[in-house]
Amino acid sequence: MNNMNTSKIIACGATLLLSSCGIYTSYEPQTSVPENLYDEEVTVSDTASIGNIHWRDFFTDPYLQDLIEKGLAQNTDVQTASLRVEEAKASLLSAKLAFLPSFALSPQGGINTVEGSKASHTYTLPVTASWELDIFGKLRNAKRQAKSAYLQSEDYKQAVYSSLIANIANTYYTLLMLDEQLEISRQTADTWKETVESTQALMDAGQADEAAVSQMRATYYEVENSVMDLEEQINQVENSLSLLLAETPHKIARGKLFGQQFTSRLSVGVPLQMLSNRPDVRMAERDLEQAFYVTNQANSAFYPSITLSGSAGWTNSVGGLITNPGKFVTSALASLTQPLFNRGTLIARRRIAKAQQEEALLAFEQKLLDAGTEVNEALVSYQISKRKKDNYENQVAALEKAFTSTSLLMQHGNTTYLEVLTARQTLLNAQLSQTANCFKEIQSLINLYQALGGGQHI
Known part of the structure; x- marks a missing residue:
């Protein structure tokens, strides 16, 4: 009886010893993040986040929804990610079968x-x-490492989904911005053509000189060139979007920039919520988890x-x-x-494994900092673009009145063509800037959505 008790005590002691040596220990997920990961304006008290919204509920434009569906079904990066998942699944199955x-x-x-x-x-x-x-945990740690690699492949697939959805959306809204700028430039070109004709009539009546007509005509040609530049840019962006869809270049059916609707409930969630949403953060922690089990395997090699x-x-x-x-x-x-004469090699391998584990930890911490920076930049950009929206509307309205007034004054001889030229050019720049700011607001919201782990395919 005493011998049996002694055996139990020895067995328990051996188990504790092996556990303390890092053979049977399990990886503990990271639960802390750097202080002040977000600015005060970013952090909110709840855990609701726009990153939890399915992309179909976030992007309501039907044309964009169709494009995203095509991209997820046809994009080669998505297909490659699916194959990586299958490879990792096979490796995990192999690790499980090693117990048999x-x-x-x-x-x-x-x-x-x-x-x-x-x-x-x-x-x-x-x-x-x-x-x-598997008394000393070699197979068990190998299986856990394989399982972590499989989950990482799933996270990689999600990261590809999220990135592709954001890229398609950004490219789509770039097209809408260029369409709007093209329409403004064409209207401006038509207006300048009428102005040239009016100035020519004034010169024929002796109320304007040749310099005024030449300057107006030169400006008209400049606007015409900008129209052709925009047409070329639209073609290039359409080709880029076709490439994302894994299709040959073709015209893209689309809506209008102004009037696009997005969620009014803008909440980014607390830092821990981002940990569970962002696939790249999860992938970085999977690297850390795998390095942990590699270290365990290096320890078990001594037994x-x-x-x-x-x-x-x-x-x-x-x-x-x-x-x-x-x-x-x-x-x-x-x-x-029992290893006897290769102890030096085993010690070196363990040191390498521990160093790689420390590297993985540093990479994970850096990924958190990068994630916080991306969220901060996207949110601040969105907030500033939104605040500038009213200013641009008021500016364009004021410049439209100024241009109309200077045009009438020129026709009655109370102002010069240079004032009309300046007023029209200033109005055009303001209209183009207003369109660019509208796109920037949408783009910032898309970037914020992706930075919070949005774009879930499931």
């Missing part, structure tokens, strides 16, 4: 003869089995490997006798392999 015995059939046969005697036929039909006992093996089958060759029919034979063997 391995079986092999090794049939052998031969013909023996001596001069003048009858040939004798021998055969052996054994089934061999081998089973490594012996125990393997049970055996065989069972039929043979007609038993000792020096040949019998027919054959006899059923079995064998069993237990082996223990």
